[in-house]
Amino acid sequence: MKAHTRKGWMLALTFALVATFASACSSNNGNKNAASPSASAPASASASESGTEESTSPYKEKYDPPVEISTVWGVDPALKFKNGETIENNVSTKWALDTLGIKINSLWSVTDTNNAFVTKMRLSMSSGQKMPDTVTIGDAQLAQDLIDTGMFQDVGELFDKYANDTWKKAMELDPGVWNPYMRDGKKMGIPVLDYAYNHDYLLWIRQDWLDKLNLEGPKTLADLEKIMDAFKNQNPDGLKPDKVVPLSIGFKTTMNTWMGDPSWIFGAYGTVPGQWNVAADGSLEWGSINPASKQALETIKLWRDKGYIPAEAALWDENKTSEPAVAGTAGIIPGPYWMSGWPLLDTAKNVPTAVWKPYAIPTGPDGKAGRHGTNFTSGVTLINKDMKNPEALFTYQNYLFEHLADPAKGSQWDLGVFKGYDYDLDASGNPVYLDKIPGGEVNINRYWLVKDGARIPDAQMKSLLALADGKEPETRLEKEVKNNYGPETPAAAKVLLSQPGISISDMFTGPSTPTMSSKQDYLKKIELQAYNEIIYGKKGVDEFDKFVANWKSSGGDQITKEVNDWYATTK
């Protein structure tokens, strides 16, 4: 009974603990293997080996006889298969074999829910299972660990040699994408590019409320306060003041998140908390100890006292902040540009008059504005040292960057990629999508060898801007965006890009430093504690200075030094 159920917990916990934990101290001395000259030797050896047959570059547009690439899969739980296919054997693996002469050999797969892929990867490492030729990892810590194993090779040279121009140009949009995977000047993994600005946010405001109150959208925090006050005390929908959440934000675990994020309030005073920013002197500093944070905390406290933000914001996570927004009782919610598709689309089902419109981030008293930015990558692709034909991976990816990422109008995949999967043709030859496809749509982008196939960071925003300006969707990507996102998304993208300069990205992307391993959690804990005690009035705002002093002496200074040492190596 009691102990019985608890044992279940204990087990689950042991699993969670042992499973999700990477191994520590990745940076200091684990690099010897990776850095040893032998790292790239097998690759060049095998390259020349296969080169002898052809006496030219081993790279081919199509391999005959086919070559093999082994990999492992974390299968998205939402991914559907049709026609009895599996991740090991489907329309995409068949395409790779037929078109490129590449046989995808799957060593194992796991349904990736509750972090199962990371767990399984770690376990298979521990039990000495064979490592795949290539694997794409989303989890940052696991990626660092895998690099530290020394089983994967320097990809820099391969990339320079084999990647096509489209891919290279995409990679050059932000040279910083390589930083996390640099070891002693060697590139140990290929960053997987993702769409830019996905994570940057703006303010979604109830336009119908603004209109009824005859108010303009906010330009400054002062404007915003007037709006919040009007939303609360003269609510256009007739809601009682205590039923309205003028600004729905939450900070259960962090001040730096994605939906209901409060970090732009800090941005208005010139910093972004919970990440490493470039300070005035060019070094990196932890945003949460910047004096600007003190002012931001005072503002948040004031707003809480006046009931502008949820009384229990300290208990609210991202999804909770969306609840009053969807219910129609919130007036403003910060969030990404795609939020009109989800969850805000549902508000009108609860309150038919509700209209959400995107607004730019307001400025503070000194005209400053800021929000956190998005890194351009969603993971990394590693190449095994013992992979026989590493260039085959480039054959595969080059093709996708050329034909899938953002092809001009008239490309072979204009209508869709695989007929009967992501599109189909009706009787008169017109393309049909989504539910109209016989047997339903499947998200073929999850079938590719590398997560999401190939993405060019700025491509999606460009398409959205084109649509926002009233252009009919023509290219593959424009059609995809039009099909997949909510009605306000192009407009939101435009608002987002009207303030490109205010996005501040976390500048530290390296492996965690030695002091971080031992001190970071404690530092985060005292930070959140101090912040919330100030916001909830348990301590005066001067507690902030005490916190900063405490932070510095408890290891913060040491971490700052280590972070800057790393930063110096990336320049």
Added chain:
Amino acid sequence: MYHKTASYRVFNVINTTILLLLALMCIVPLVHVFAVSFSAKAAADGNLVGLWPVNFSVEAYKKTIDNPVFLGSLLIAVKRTVIGTLLILFVACLAAYALSKENVQFKGRSIYAWLFIFTMIFNGGLIPFYIVIQKLHLMDSFWVLILPGAVNVWLTILLMNFFRGIPKELEEAALIDGSGQFGILFRIYLPLSLPALATLGLFAMVWHWNSWFDGLLYLSKKEQYPLATYLQTVIVSRDLSSMSFSKEEFDLLSQKTINAAQIFIGALPILIVYPFLQRFFVKGLVMGSVKE
């Protein structure tokens, strides 16, 4: 007769009322979850559902059940629970009976008992366990769901204590009649231990029915998953900070109604079994037979 006294009657009324209130307290959140599971997604996401569904919808149930894998996973779960529970009971009965003997009769029992307890408290973690599973070639085998959980020390100790409550005279009489220890266990002890076995069986069943992590980790195909593991894969928990998904996934992102529906889909079979087990908690079953 105490039943007839006025004070006992007053007590009985008050007691029953309090317990009913307590039961009500237990059921209110469940009714809420039930209402959420039958509500429209928009209402659930807005936290607008109280104790009655808002904009009635069976969408959440449909999404969960409408998968070719669902029925198969249900069958596997039943198979796992039946076989697994029987194995736990079988192993526990044997061990518990032996351990229930006094030191005099079974010298060395304490060593076994402490070995058992030791495994309850200490464990080596997931990595070595995984290696063992691999070396035994249990990966991707149905038996990986059954064999590692075959010994439940907690239940064994519990059963041992129930066995101790059975009068020694029965064993002694049987021994004189020439019965062996196995005969005594199966012909005398087990029939007398129905309440205990029902309890154990219930715990073992619930445990097997709800276990999902082993399936996820040691089985690679969805077709092999038991229900609990399958249910884990219905909810899309995505790291939204690296957003990249399609329209259909937007729909799945709203988890509240599906989450709620899963509770009932997952628990219903077990809940149905319970009232049948309750009939074994009949008073006096054990001792009644001892009376001449």
Added chain:
Amino acid sequence: MGYLRRTWPFHLMVLPALVFLIVFNFLPMAGVTMAFMDYKPWLGFSKSAWIGLDHFRALFEREDSIQVIMNTFIIAVSKIVFNLAVPFTFAILLNEVRQRFLNRSIQTLVYLPHFLSWVILGGILVNFLSTDGGLVNRVLGSFGIGPIPFLMDGDWFRVTIVASEVWKEFGYSTIVFLAALAGINPSLYEAAEVDGASRWKQTRYITIPSLVPMAIVVGTLSLGNILNAGFDQIFNLYNSLVYDKGDIIDTFVYRTAINDGNFGFATAVGLFKSVISMILIVISYRLAYKWANYRVF
């Protein structure tokens, strides 16, 4: 030889359990050596470096180590006590409900919350316990109490944690005692009736003593959780306002492990918890044997 002839059936009966335990428990137990290693998955057990007691030192050297361990201990002990006392009492009271239909209905209803997960329950509790129009505070408010910051004040947080856990599990836990009640010899009650003993006296001198051995067993075994304060529950409910009273060993290990990841450290903490549990179990086993002459297992 005579020993074996007399006891072989018993050894044979223990054998299946023993074989399973050796394969699936004792063999993997070699893994605890990780607690003393800077374990790297790709190096495995044979090549990872030995670092002695460093992980244990790390556990105790943090500024908030003592606080976290004390939080864990206080919450876990309260849970153990109430998780024993409430089902015990409840079983006895339920036993007095004579109407079979009511008895069974109550029994069934109270065991249902066991099937809710803390992920779901966490969300529900945040709603129900909100100081801002939550159901519980509204009810209390109508009596002129509160609002009580159940989740935002450290001391209330502990109360909430223990109470909600007991609420969730007591029905399920009662089943063991119901089974024990079913085992009481009815002739005892019949004899007491003849002697004219009141119901209270019957409860005091027959029912309770019959349940005590089961309570001792359950209680002793639950000492295995002396440093498990309930990870799932606290992880879903805690927040920075209650860190000083609500942060426990498991949440702390989870956070540090996510950030820097360390198999060895997690194993070391597990080992520390196991050792403490084992010591307490041995002590309580001895005490029960000495004072009650009762062998728990």
